[in-house]
Amino acid sequence: MPPIQIFLDPQSLAHAAAALFQEKAANAIAQRGVFTVALAGGSTPRMTYSLLAAEPYRSHIEWAKIHFFWGDERCVPPDHPDSNYRMALDALLSHIPVVPGQVHRMQGENPDAARAAAAYEIEIRAVFGAVDLPKFDLVLLGLGPDGHTLSLFPGTAALGEHKALVVANWVEKFKTWRITMTARLVNHAACILFQVEGEDKASPLREVLYGAHEPGKYPAQLTRPAKGECYWFIDQRAAALLPALNEP
Numbered sequence: 001m002p003p004i005q006i007f008l009d010p011q012s013l014a015h016a017a018a019a020l021f022q023e024k025a026a027n028a029i030a031q032r033g034v035f036t037v038a039l040a041g042g043s044t045p046r047m048t049y050s051l052l053a054a055e056p057y058r059s060h061i062e063w064a065k066i067h068f069f070w071g072d073e074r075c076v077p078p079d080h081p082d083s084n085y086r087m088a089l090d091a092l093l094s095h096i097p098v099v100p101g102q103v104h105r106m107q108g109e110n111p112d113a114a115r116a117a118a119a120y121e122i123e124i125r126a127v128f129g130a131v132d133l134p135k136f137d138l139v140l141l142g143l144g145p146d147g148h149t150l151s152l153f154p155g156t157a158a159l160g161e162h163k164a165l166v167v168a169n170w171v172e173k174f175k176t177w178r179i180t181m182t183a184r185l186v187n188h189a190a191c192i193l194f195q196v197e198g199e200d201k202a203s204p205l206r207e208v209l210y211g212a213h214e215p216g217k218y219p220a221q222l223t224r225p226a227k228g229e230c231y232w233f234i235d236q237r238a239a240a241l242l243p244a245l246n247e248p
């Protein structure tokens with residue numbers, strides 16, 4: 001499958017993402033009896049999650065064999081409108097037969113973001129066992145209009161984290177802490193899928209994919225999986241500034 005795919009509209013992009021989720025889940029469960037996925041936050045993936053919660057996907061995925069994680073979380077309670085957990089709960093998790101102990105929520109409500117990040121790293125390691133670097137089967141990501149992904153924002157400390165799996169990251173422009181997986185952890189995943197939609201992503205997307213390597217300015221450039229697959233599912237609006245795929 002080509003790494004960069006452009007879709008006519010968000011609906012066809014979401015169906016392709018749901019199909020990839022279903023394929024990766026089936027393969028992982030067939031091979032190891034379990035599927036580990038890190039969900040993206042924001043708004044773009046909501047449609048994909050809603051599709052997965054309905055037919056034809058819902059009854060063709062072995063939900064009880066999936067461990068759900070989040071790539072990042074805002075420092076808010078789980079019922080807050082900004083919570084990435086709440087978005088996935090509303091769109092997907094409340095509609096499928098998940099195993100409660102297999103839904104691994106970041107503690108956004110913890111006033112000590114660093115403690116919450118450390119606790120999440122322990123929770124990840126408890127699921128993956130005694131490995132130095134856990135390998136997620138699938139990590140879903142988005143792209144912000146400033147070139148961020150996860151909660152790895154331009155110019156923030158987490159960009160330089162090369163040891164931890166999960167950190168608290170101060171985001172000056174929002175005057176808030178975030179909890180985020182690090183590039184080190186995400187880049188070890190078997191498969192990364194970016195879902196990017198909207199004209200406000202056209203410029204950062206071009207820089208991330210075809211611009212100079214400036215991860216401090218465009219943190220999404222940090223996602224360069226060592227051995228895994230990395231796919232970019234993009235709608236036509238976000239692809240508007242990309243060179244035609246057949247251009248030299």
Ligand code: 6PG
Pocket residue numbers: 040041042043044045071072073074084141142143144145148149150151
């Ligand atoms: C978050 C996400 C973030 C998101 C991008 C794109 O917590 O907001 O993790 O990285 O994926 O900001 O967001 P949209 O999909 O809403 O454009």
